[in-house]
Amino acid sequence: MDWPVMTWGAPHAERADAVRNRLHLLATAREMLAELGADRLTMDALAERSGLGKGTVFRRFGTRAGIFQALLDDGERAFQEQVLSGPPPLGPGAAPLERLIAYGRARVGFLMEHREIARAALDGRQPIPAGSQTPLSQMHIRMLLGQIHLGPANLDILAVQLTAALDGPLLLYLSAADLRHAAPQAEQRLAQSWQDLVQRVCRP
Amino acid sequence: MDWPVMTWGAPHAERADAVRNRLHLLATAREMLAELGADRLTMDALAERSGLGKGTVFRRFGTRAGIFQALLDDGERAFQEQVLSGPPPLGPGAAPLERLIAYGRARVGFLMEHREIARAALDGRQPIPAGSQTPLSQMHIRMLLGQIHLGPANLDILAVQLTAALDGPLLLYLSAADLRHAAPQAEQRLAQSWQDLVQRVCRP
DNA sequence: AGCATAACCGGACTTTACCCCGCTTAGTGG
DNA sequence: CCACTAAGCGGGGTAAAGTCCGGTTATGCT
Known part of the structure; x- marks a missing residue:
């Protein structure tokens, strides 16, 4: 997986919506972690709960x-x-x-x-x-x-x-x-x- | 998973067919490992190639x-x-x-x-x-x-x-x-x- | 502002580990 | 030899990870 590098202003910088989604996903993941424990934190559930598509979750975190x-x-x-x-x-x-x-x-x-x-x-x-x-x-x-x-x-x-x-x-x-x-x-x-x-x- | 203990003569000894299957599965697994590499060794494939059911594979090895x-x-x-x-x-x-x-x-x-x-x-x-x-x-x-x-x-x-x-x-x-x-x-x-x-x- | 393009998004699709449960069979005691 | 029982068997079913691609949107350039 090749993560978007965060060099500012350089080409291929992480897009604003991507950043938003990443942070939102992390926050949601933390919630679910506290609520359900690590092994009930599933990718589908995370996508659904955060209101985003599964593809987005995987593109952001790879695995x-x-x-x-x-x-x-x-x-x-x-x-x-x-x-x-x-x-x-x-x-x-x-x-x-x-x-x-x-x-x-x-x-x-x-x-x-x-x-x-x-x-x-x-x-x-x-x-x-x-x-x-x-x-x-x-x-x-x-x-x-x-x-x-x-x-x-x-x-x-x-x-x-x-x-x-x-x-x-x-x-x-x-x-x-x-x-x-x-x-x-x-x-x-x-x-x-x-x-x-x-x-x-x-x-x- | 609770493996059958191999205490001889004691109750719950591993049955003969189970032993046969276990050895056969291990041999088949070794073949596939040499042929395909570890990450292409899948449970379904192992079951099919060894001529046994998927359930058997999991019962024998748990995971x-x-x-x-x-x-x-x-x-x-x-x-x-x-x-x-x-x-x-x-x-x-x-x-x-x-x-x-x-x-x-x-x-x-x-x-x-x-x-x-x-x-x-x-x-x-x-x-x-x-x-x-x-x-x-x-x-x-x-x-x-x-x-x-x-x-x-x-x-x-x-x-x-x-x-x-x-x-x-x-x-x-x-x-x-x-x-x-x-x-x-x-x-x-x-x-x-x-x-x-x-x-x-x-x-x- | 308008355009071109590169990222990004969503969700259907594929693959695979793992579960379940009715049926079969190996071992045992009479 | 026969019934009885516990262990074993099979393979369809479920859930979750990871992939793909057509449509969408942000961003840089003119």
Whole structure:
């Protein structure tokens, strides 16, 4: 799917009605999500409820998972702002290792809060979609790793591995039932374990 | 889905015709997989080609992903045998850390070899299915971690994290195109990075 | 303003995973 | 050998994802 790029004034800019529809669809999707839960949010229903055609829904988001990815991106934007320019230890100003630990804790919280959306955003056929979710997470981890003095190591792959270690448990291995049952404890333990892992990896 | 347990002689054992059909379906699935690729392997086609009803296919495997999980399990069984009783450094006899490194290398190879099936075995709705794939991997890593003297650490979660760091890149983050393009290199780099990661985590 | 064109829209259509339920058959105990 | 029962079987039916294309509308240019 080739998304219309949002370069201003350039040719192929997103048309005004398209923007309107996109925002309206996202709002409607959020409503339905809160009302019905992720797996009862169907494309037909979304189209009907928003008063638009099904074709429009698919052109805007490409795929069902795409909707959840877009929804997640919204949250991610706010989150990234905290990370990039918020107060330490999450934002700049703290030591890189502290930031890395704080980042993991915050991301666990974020994913836990949006776990329904995050799960639904996974698409079996395609790997993690461009412009969404992980790339940002991975890039941030990669950046912080670069600021920590580590011996010889392939920081790019290490960042991928750490991202997987951070997201994987929540996205892949813990069942929804596990989480619903004891979410706060799970969140605490995952954050703590992330800290342990990072400290192990990054010590001299 | 509640699979018939294979406790011998106990009530509810898997019936003979069911076994026949299951094996036949798996064989047919393997054929179609080799011939058409994973995403053209459809349930209807599988049913028709195997000469069985659609209902039978679903009763046997529960879901589309279930077929690929079953297929993967077959390979996994052979793999596990190597791990549990093959020659060192993979099998017993080597130091735990060496075994852990060797295990990662072997698993990367295994997943790379079966990446199409492994991807297709992921089910968006459900977390990693019981009796399949990761639990074995996770358990093995957990066991080896237990044999390495680590400081205070939650070995259970650490095992989950390492499993994610091992499987995640291949299952989630690397696109099929990336892999097709430079599979051997990717395999080498992932194995090397696994070794780096584990050595970092497990040093005193 | 008027025109040309590129996006966009809608909804019918196709494909496919998955469900259901009446019928059949394999196993068992007498 | 026979009945009995639970498991298994088949294939038509449903719902939801994703595609297509003829008609519509926004936008840039003159």
